Amino acid sequence: MSTEKKLPNILICGTPGCGKTQHAARLKELLEFQFFNVSEIVKEKQYYESFDEVYQSYLIDEDRLLDELEGPIAEGGCVIDHHTCDFFPERFFQLVVVLRTNNDILFDRLTERGYNEIKLQENLSAEIMEVVKSSAEDSYAPEVVVELTSNTPEELEANVQRIIQWVGLYMSQDDGDDGDDDGDDVL
Numbered sequence: 001m002s003t004e005k006k007l008p009n010i011l012i013c014g015t016p017g018c019g020k021t022q023h024a025a026r027l028k029e030l031l032e033f034q035f036f037n038v039s040e041i042v043k044e045k046q047y048y049e050s051f052d053e054v055y056q057s058y059l060i061d062e063d064r065l066l067d068e069l070e071g072p073i074a075e076g077g078c079v080i081d082h083h084t085c086d087f088f089p090e091r092f093f094q095l096v097v098v099l100r101t102n103n104d105i106l107f108d109r110l111t112e113r114g115y116n117e118i119k120l121q122e123n124l125s126a127e128i129m130e131v132v133k134s135s136a137e138d139s140y141a142p143e144v145v146v147e148l149t150s151n152t153p154e155e156l157e158a159n160v161q162r163i164i165q166w167v168g169l170y171m172s173q174d175d176g177d178d179g180d181d182d183g184d185d186v187l
């Protein structure tokens, strides 16, 4: 039996503009993981069924996307950057990070990005209504989901350090931990 523990797979999700890609970029500098930006893959490989002109967004062909991700996920050590989290199989991720941003800051970021009024309001309202957070909580076990605030560069750096610490802790945990309470938990 292999004694090598696989690196964990991490999903970074959150309303557009929360800083997913910035977090992924910083993590890329510090972690030897594979990085996947779902929006970029979907566009590049045309893994979409249609484009919504009003919301300026693609309707993703989830099956083709998931087929592409299966191999790397099975290897471990992937960081996936995508705003939603609900269509990934639960087994994909050992950590789901939900980034959160205050609405006035998010307004500025999305305006800067040139979002139209409908898309702007849709996303601001999604953040207020905690849509991504609720979805993550509905889709993953509570111990897998962590909510992190991403308003300032200092918070970004602290979040990145926290994720790296978590990876270290995950890798140091005894593989014999089968999740039950029979005494094989070290921590």
Ligand SMILES: Nc1ncnc2c1ncn2[C@@H]1O[C@H](COP(=O)(O)OP(=O)(O)O)[C@@H](O)[C@H]1O
Pocket: 014, 015, 016, 017, 018, 019, 020, 021, 022, 023, 109, 149, 150, 151, 152, 153, 154, 155, 156
């Ligand atoms: N924690 C943060 N502090 C300051 N600026 C941030 C932070 N997170 C993101 N930004 C800025 O907000 C904008 C959107 O970030 P980005 O990572 O592209 O968001 P997402 O990938 O979630 O849509 C970028 O201009 C980025 O520099």
Ligand SMILES: [Mg+2]
Pocket: 020, 021, 022, 081
């Ligand atoms: Mg992004």
